[in-house]
Amino acid sequence: MGEQAARRVAFVTGAGSGIGRATAHAFIKAGYAVAFVDRDGAAAAREAAAAGDGAIAVTCDVTDDGAVRAAVDATVAAFGRLDAAFNAAGIDGAAAPLADATMENWNRVLAIDLTGMFSCMRYQIPAMLASGGGAIVNCASTAGITGAPHLTAYCAAKHGVVGLTRGAALDYARQNVRVNAVCPGMIDTPMAASIPPEFLKALLAESPMGRQGKPEEIAAAVLWLCDPSSSFVTGQAIPVDGAWTTR
Numbered sequence: 001m002g003e004q005a006a007r008r009v010a011f012v013t014g015a016g017s018g019i020g021r022a023t024a025h026a027f028i029k030a031g032y033a034v035a036f037v038d039r040d041g042a043a044a045a046r047e048a049a050a051a052g053d054g055a056i057a058v059t060c061d062v063t064d065d066g067a068v069r070a071a072v073d074a075t076v077a078a079f080g081r082l083d084a085a086f087n088a089a090g091i092d093g094a095a096a097p098l099a100d101a102t103m104e105n106w107n108r109v110l111a112i113d114l115t116g117m118f119s120c121m122r123y124q125i126p127a128m129l130a131s132g133g134g135a136i137v138n139c140a141s142t143a144g145i146t147g148a149p150h151l152t153a154y155c156a157a158k159h160g161v162v163g164l165t166r167g168a169a170l171d172y173a174r175q176n177v178r179v180n181a182v183c184p185g186m187i188d189t190p191m192a193a194s195i196p197p198e199f200l201k202a203l204l205a206e207s208p209m210g211r212q213g214k215p216e217e218i219a220a221a222v223l224w225l226c227d228p229s230s231s232f233v234t235g236q237a238i239p240v241d242g243a244w245t246t247r
Helices: 002-006 018-029 041-051 065-079 103-130 152-175 197-206 215-226
Strands: 009-013 033-038 055-059 084-087 134-139 177-184 237-240
Touching: 009 018, 009 065, 009 103, 018 033, 018 041, 018 084, 018 215, 033 041, 033 065, 041 055, 055 065, 065 103, 084 103, 084 215, 103 134, 103 152, 103 177, 134 152, 134 215, 152 177, 152 237, 177 215, 215 237
Parallel strands: 009 033, 009 084, 033 055, 084 134, 134 177, 177 237
Antiparallel strands: none
């Protein structure tokens, strides 16, 4: 019981695949107990089972505020505390120039990528305050720093994530809750698999490093931002993009 009480606890959305999956497993390897949270309950259960001891699966659609609250409550009930969160659930939506984009796509992208993240944070923060503090990392994007053609809803949502991160960081800076964002560039994930091969080739030709990043490279940044070694870092939106935004 004492060992469980001393174990730090992480909550990861989008943990069924991609960056969320890689980060949830990285937390496990670092000694955390982890809630693998995903709207695809079967994927969450599969990954939690693969992680072994100290992992639970939680089915949760982040657009359902009540489900988000229940997911955070289930994590605290299982492990007794909450120390870290990585909010990775998100979609890029349908690609189209702004005037051709639909209101349905706009509402869906904003609901998942921005409002869903707000919902997660408003329950994660009280749980962390009750645990003596913690660290939240939100998954933004290089599109939240610069932009991306034909993805205006996604760009707006990710810019919103950066603003949400900075505002929350200021709200809780003196209460031992740090809030940062990572801004991944082109990462080899199932979401990126939808990029047409010829377009991906052109993007890689423009990339300073000439390659896609790996989900594990984002996970490493997230774990550092949740570690006490980064205790003076809060309110930041950190590109992990192979110098894409430095060009």
